[in-house]
Amino acid sequence: MDGNAPPQDGQETQNDPTMALPHSIEAEQALLGALLVNNEVYDRVASLVNEAHFFDPVHGRIFEVIARRIQKNALASPVTIKAFLEDDPGLAELGGPAYLVRLAGASMSVFAAKDYAQMIYDMAIRRDLIAIGEEITIKANAMDVDDEPKEQIVAAEQRLYALGEQGSVDSGFQSFLKAVTDAVNVANAAYQRDGDMAGISTGLRDMDSKLGGLHNSDLLILAGRPSMGKTSLATNIAYNIAKAYKKGVRPDGTEGAVEGGVVGFYSLEMSAEQLAARILSEAAEVESHRIRSGDMSEEEFRRFVEAAKSLENCPLFIDDTAALPISALAARARRLKRTHGLDVLIIDYLQLVRPASAKDSRVNEVSEITQGMKAIAKELDIPVIALSQLSRQVESRDDKRPQLSDLRESGSIEQDADCVMFVYRGEYYKEREKPAEHELEKMASWQAEMEELMGKAEVIIGKQRHGPIGSVDLAFEGRFTRFSDLAQPWQGGPRNEEF
Structure with a gap:
């Protein structure tokens, strides 16, 4: 699936500092392909990921359209979601609606979808950790009279704890047996x-x-x-x-x-x-x-x-x-x-x-x-x-x-x-x-x-x-x-x- 990677993952942006951030374009492509081939996969990954977890914003928008279609009990396939993404400039750069067909065609296994979702989620959490760390550094360097260091520590702890709690995928419905x-x-x-x-x-x-x-x-x-x-x-x-x-x-x-x-x-x-x-x-x-x-x-x-x-x-x-x-x-x-x-x-x-x-x-x-x-x-x-x-x-x-x-x-x-x-x-x-x-x-x-x-x-x-x-x-x-x-x-x- 390397050939299906978006152009911005290639040589043109090698000097872009954001490329140092943890991500896996291949995992994102594999998950989207599995969803387009078999909509039932969505129920297994919905508690793990949402559109915000995707590194490539185009992939996030594709996932959002797929999710909305499935939530309405409607079919989400390259053909049915094409109309909602035709005017998307990011998708046009990747080859337009043909890219959706390539995603579905390159899907190797729907059974590994949850593993792909977990990988996407883990990468997103790592990026969030980096962002929080950078924000803490910037705030600590900015000598603001109204921004006490103790308040910064409390705010940082809250954000880190909230980030840690996000991964509680078992906190939704539980079986009566449990x-x-x-x-x-x-x-x-x-x-x-x-x-x-x-x-x-x-x-x-x-x-x-x-x-x-x-x-x-x-x-x-x-x-x-x-x-x-x-x-x-x-x-x-x-x-x-x-x-x-x-x-x-x-x-x-x-x-x-x-x-x-x-x-x-x-x-x-x-x-x-x-x-x-x-x-x-x-x-x-x-x-x-x-x-x-x-x-x-x-x-x-x-x-x-x-x-x-x-x-x-x-x-x-x-x-x-x-x-x-x-x-x-x-x-x-x-x-x-x-x-x-x-x-x-x-x-x-x-x-x-x-x-x-x-x-x-x-x-x-x-x-x-x-x-x-x-x-x-x-x-x-x-x-x-x-x-x-x-x-x-x-x-x-x-x-x-x-x-x-x-x-x-x-x-x-x-x-x-x-x-x-x-x-x-x-x-x-x-x-x-x-x-x-x-x-x-x-x-x-x-x-x-x-x-x-x-x-x-x-x-x-x-x-x-x-x-x-x-x-x-x-x-x-x-x-x-x-x-x-x-x-x-x-x-x-x-x-x-x-x-």
């Missing part, structure tokens, strides 16, 4: 754990039994009013997962976390040092305000140092960069997964993440952010927990228990999330209803209610795509900002004395 096999593998993982759960354990047994653990590709929203303990609960979960981390060979043969996991924590509100102090307060059982002030006994300080040593190798990574755009957040998560692994991502909190570009309304901005978070969960195949603030309308109701309509910009958050949970502590509200000292009857009633609510919290599951809704009762120790399993009266003792 889907069933995946479902059986998930159920088997739960069965191997004695029916415990299929997902990653939060370290809180009652919550695990309701959620079935944290499942890959799920977006979980943890919402609540200020002072309810959202960050504390998220921190507890992060610490529990990282503390339980064990590496090994998974049932599918890959290497990774067999228990617990590597946790990424975006702390957009608190600094990394403040978050670490909270975790150490929980682990060492020393009140966080005493850690900050240094007001610790010798015994407490010893526990604090021992807890710090035991957590040195804990796979918990904290990023406290303020006002991160969702694109940068995704890029950093990809980088963490590539370098250290990543099994769970926690974002504190959703409303502090910036959209990639300014939108005409806050609702559209939040919609882009939640869609971006769901995309991260699916792309990296990990559970993503995003904390969210609630609107003030909760405070105006007699029953302060939150509900889905209380979510700020609730439409997109509620729609994109696989699970929505609310943290509620009745003790916080009841404490603010304390009657005057002289109202003895009211005071007695208030004290009885406070004793009932003291040290308890509720996690209300308002939406769960894969399971039941309801509430989970937890114990809350305000001194250490720690949530744990609540001992029920019929259990006869504490279930989770150790955190």
Whole structure:
């Protein structure tokens, strides 16, 4: 088929710098010939290549006409596509409609069409890589005040990751057999754990039994009013997962976390040092305000140092960069997964993440952010927990228990999330209803209610795509900002004395 190569592949353009780019004119001719001889080949190559992947633009235009004809259930042959390309100047240079006949006549094997398509695709990806590299070089050399190097790195990472994802040809329709096999593998993982759960354990047994653990590709929203303990609960979960981390060979043969996991924590509100102090307060059982002030006994300080040593190798990574755009957040998560692994991502909190570009309304901005978070969960195949603030309308109701309509910009958050949970502590509200000292009857009633609510919290599951809704009762120790399993009266003792 060398004789059929377009003239521009010959001696006339040997000095053209673009000729150094990876390409195979012969593979392009072979694929087009196979398509013109047998239109059924298109179904085997459509997921791999499109007109943009062809190095020769004339070949790209021929492929586009063939594809459109086949998509309309019409025959694509040298005769039928001739009318659509008669005025094409590029085709005229190659010999006009006779070139189409030569392509079909020189077709050697339709069975090798997918190999030709793969070769064309690979060459196109290589050209794209070269183009991205050149663009990075040009941008890095251009000293633009508004173009920060860090932003250039994020943009380059995004483009490279997007380029890498383009080759996922198996991401379209899959057979029911494959889907069933995946479902059986998930159920088997739960069965191997004695029916415990299929997902990653939060370290809180009652919550695990309701959620079935944290499942890959799920977006979980943890919402609540200020002072309810959202960050504390998220921190507890992060610490529990990282503390339980064990590496090994998974049932599918890959290497990774067999228990617990590597946790990424975006702390957009608190600094990394403040978050670490909270975790150490929980682990060492020393009140966080005493850690900050240094007001610790010798015994407490010893526990604090021992807890710090035991957590040195804990796979918990904290990023406290303020006002991160969702694109940068995704890029950093990809980088963490590539370098250290990543099994769970926690974002504190959703409303502090910036959209990639300014939108005409806050609702559209939040919609882009939640869609971006769901995309991260699916792309990296990990559970993503995003904390969210609630609107003030909760405070105006007699029953302060939150509900889905209380979510700020609730439409997109509620729609994109696989699970929505609310943290509620009745003790916080009841404490603010304390009657005057002289109202003895009211005071007695208030004290009885406070004793009932003291040290308890509720996690209300308002939406769960894969399971039941309801509430989970937890114990809350305000001194250490720690949530744990609540001992029920019929259990006869504490279930989770150790955190």
